Amino acid sequence: xxxxxxxxxxxxxxxxxxxxxxxxxxxxxxxxxxxxxxxxxxxxxxxxxxxxxxxxxxxxxxxxxxxxxxxxxxxxxxxxxxxxxxxxxxxxxxxxxxxxxxxxxxxxxxxxxxxxxxxxxxxxxxxxxxxxxxxxxxxxxxxxxxxxxxxxxxxxxxxxxxxxxxxxxxxxxxxxxxxxxxxxxxxxxxxxxxxxxxxxxxxxxxxxxxxxxxxxxxxxxxxxxxxxxxxxxxxxxxxxxxxxxxxxxxxxxxxxxxxxxxxxxxxxxxxxxxxxxxxxxxxxxxxxxxxxxxxxxxxxxxxxxxxxxxxxxxxxxx
Amino acid sequence: xxxxxxxxxxxxxxxxxxxxxxxxxxxxxxxxxxxxxxxxxxxxxxxxxxxxxxxxxxxxxxxxxxxxxxxxxxxxxxxxxxxxxxxxxxxxxxxxxxxxxxxxxxxxxxxxxxxxxxxxxxxxxxxxxxxxxxxxxxxxxxxxxxxxxxxxxxxxxxxxxxxxxxxxxxxxxxxxxxxxxxxxxxxxxxxxxxxxxxxxxxxxxxxxxxxxxxxxxxxxxxxxxxxxxxxxxxxxxxxxxxxxxxxxxxxxxxxxxxxxxxxxxxxxxxxxxxxxxxxxxxxxxxxxxxxxxxxxxxxxxxxxxxxxxxxxxxxxxx
Numbered sequence: 197x198x199x200x201x202x203x204x205x206x207x208x209x210x211x212x213x214x215x216x217x218x219x220x221x222x223x224x225x226x227x228x229x230x231x232x233x234x235x236x237x238x239x240x241x242x243x244x245x246x247x248x249x250x251x252x253x254x255x256x257x258x259x260x261x262x263x264x265x266x267x268x269x270x271x272x273x274x275x276x277x278x279x280x281x282x283x284x285x286x287x288x289x290x291x292x293x294x295x296x297x298x299x300x301x302x303x304x305x306x307x308x309x310x311x312x313x314x315x316x317x318x319x320x321x322x323x324x325x326x327x328x329x330x331x332x333x334x335x336x337x338x339x340x341x342x343x344x345x346x347x348x349x350x351x352x353x354x355x356x357x358x359x360x361x362x363x364x365x366x367x368x369x370x371x372x373x374x375x376x377x378x379x380x381x382x383x384x385x386x387x388x389x390x391x392x393x394x395x396x397x398x399x400x401x402x403x404x405x406x407x408x409x410x411x412x413x414x415x416x417x418x419x420x421x422x423x424x425x426x427x428x429x430x431x432x433x434x435x436x437x438x439x440x441x442x443x444x445x446x447x448x449x450x451x452x453x454x455x456x457x458x459x460x461x462x463x464x465x466x467x468x469x470x471x472x473x474x475x476x477x478x479x480x481x482x483x484x485x486x487x488x489x490x491x492x493x494x495x496x497x498x499x500x501x502x503x504x505x506x507x508x509x510x511x512x513x514x
Numbered sequence: 515x516x517x518x519x520x521x522x523x524x525x526x527x528x529x530x531x532x533x534x535x536x537x538x539x540x541x542x543x544x545x546x547x548x549x550x551x552x553x554x555x556x557x558x559x560x561x562x563x564x565x566x567x568x569x570x571x572x573x574x575x576x577x578x579x580x581x582x583x584x585x586x587x588x589x590x591x592x593x594x595x596x597x598x599x600x601x602x603x604x605x606x607x608x609x610x611x612x613x614x615x616x617x618x619x620x621x622x623x624x625x626x627x628x629x630x631x632x633x634x635x636x637x638x639x640x641x642x643x644x645x646x647x648x649x650x651x652x653x654x655x656x657x658x659x660x661x662x663x664x665x666x667x668x669x670x671x672x673x674x675x676x677x678x679x680x681x682x683x684x685x686x687x688x689x690x691x692x693x694x695x696x697x698x699x700x701x702x703x704x705x706x707x708x709x710x711x712x713x714x715x716x717x718x719x720x721x722x723x724x725x726x727x728x729x730x731x732x733x734x735x736x737x738x739x740x741x742x743x744x745x746x747x748x749x750x751x752x753x754x755x756x757x758x759x760x761x762x763x764x765x766x767x768x769x770x771x772x773x774x775x776x777x778x779x780x781x782x783x784x785x786x787x788x789x790x791x792x793x794x795x796x797x798x799x800x801x802x803x804x805x806x807x808x809x810x811x812x813x814x815x816x817x818x819x820x821x822x823x824x825x826x827x828x829x830x831x832x
Binding site for chain 1: 649651747
């Protein structure tokens with residue numbers, strides 16, 4: 197059993213990770229500034245006596261150091277997770293994703309914590325020239341501030357691992373779906389259709405091909421990688437071996453809701469600047485460690501819709 | 515003729531660039547905090563009426579914005595350029611290279627300046643798995659805070675170019691030699707031999723293979739790339755098509771000085787953590803634009819030694 201520190205603990209993925217770690221018997225300290233996290237997501241965790249929560253910001257270095265002290269393993273998931281609106285506030289990704297990650301690394305170094313799991317993103321591949329995209333694909337070009345800020349975090353982690361004998365697993369996610377999902381296009385579409393069932397406004401032409409992974413499968417993969425120790429740092433793509441068009445997920449959503457809205461597309465092949473028209477990651481590396489996804493994209497979308505319909509309060513929090 | 519803004523203007527490479535730009539008739543504004551730059555390097559530039567100098571830090575955003583206002587092209591060369599000592603002050607590279615580059619980009623955006631040349635580094639390739647290393651080599655792993663901080667700068671630049679319709683040339687340098695050279699192993703070896711001609715202490719076992727480029731060739735290459743406009747961002751390796759062992763450059767230096775010192779090696783194949791035992795870049799991309807290097811490594815080392823012997827004052831400034 198380990199003492200595990202989780203940043204962004206009240207967020208979608210991290211709160212699911214916290215629950216899993218607690219169910220496995222680990223001591224868990226959650227850290228979150230509650231800017232987008234929801235304390236409701238930690239109600240289950242708070243039933244455990246071996247869970248503690250600190251409200252704090254990764255940009256508050258002294259608070260971070262103090263909260264992290266005594267941990268053996270850190271999962272750093274606190275981030276500005278919104279890829280789409282980066283251009284509207286160009287300093288946010290730098291601060292929350294790059295400087296925030298440096299703070300976590302430096303706090304770990306100062307407190308002697310050596311093991312790290314980091315939530316990066318498939319967005320670091322930009323518009324990949326190889327699809328399905330492996331971890332060692334050709335050196336990519338960044339197309340979003342979000343991807344650039346996460347790539348910067350990856351590089352800092354690798355350099356810290358090289359220089360200070362730390363060990364890290366870097367996870368490049370596709371979009372994650374499932375319980376406590378609170379942003380992304382399934383969320384946006386669902387919310388639109390609850391508010392105006394007759395019409396759905398879609399960025400892009402619906403032909404963008406994306407891949408999705410269920411949060412439970414995502415956490416299985418993260419823990420599988422963490423349990424296979426390696427020297428220095430490793431990068432793992434996390435995703436399923438299928439993709440679907442935006443128009444397919446729209447069909448899945450309208451079918452689930454029993455609606456036949458008018459669909460209004462805008463823009464071209466890219467929904468917004470920096471949007472990637474085709475995301476599919478090669479996940480052979482994590483699968484070679486024995487992990488496999490259990491849910492299809494369709495099942496993940498359906499579970500997400502069920503969660504949203506049973507927890508409509510999350511629609512009003514954004 | 516353009517209005518050109520040069521950061522780090524009093525540094526080794528940038529001051530040579532300033533002189534060249536002035537000789538071509540451009541209006542040049544130099545910006546430098548003089549933390550490692552030398553005003554002596556701008557004595558020639560100050561003879562030109564179309565040169566202005568601002569002492570300022572790229573981390574001082576208002577001062578940077580004000581100095582940069584009205585420019586048409588920015589060369590961003592201000593940086594913490596010391597790869598070797600990153601682990602001794604792990605925030606310095608983040609601040610000076612990553613946050614500093616973000617400040618330059620944001621100042622450009624706010625002031626409507628759209629064209630950028632950026633001094634990155636071959637260190638972003640870490641220990642490359644392909645040598646000679648092309649720009650689109652397999653996605654590398656960072657081995658130094660310096661490389662990580664420059665890679666972060668590259669990513670920010672690419673994302674700004676994508677999002678805000680800017681245009682950038684990113685230059686990944688090998689080590690640069692020549693007039694006004696003030697740090698690196700030729701400098702260290704020369705300084706040691708001036709101080710104690712009988713013994714030379716060398717980090718590593720002397721078998722590290724490195725490549726070097728003369729500062730004049732480097733500036734030719736930068737201006738060649740800038741003169742070939744491209745949409746968004748481009749990356750160019752800058753180097754020569756040969757490498758030499760550290761022991762070879764030692765031989766060149768001792769021969770130049772007429773010394774036969776005892777040579778004491780320490781450490782293994784890597785001189786320090788993050789040192790790369792073999793650096794050689796594939797420069798086909800920049801050569802396809804018509805550029806070619808004019809000086810060999812040996813000639814560059816000799817010119818550097820001549821400069822140092824004629825300008826011994828620089829030995830005392832570090």
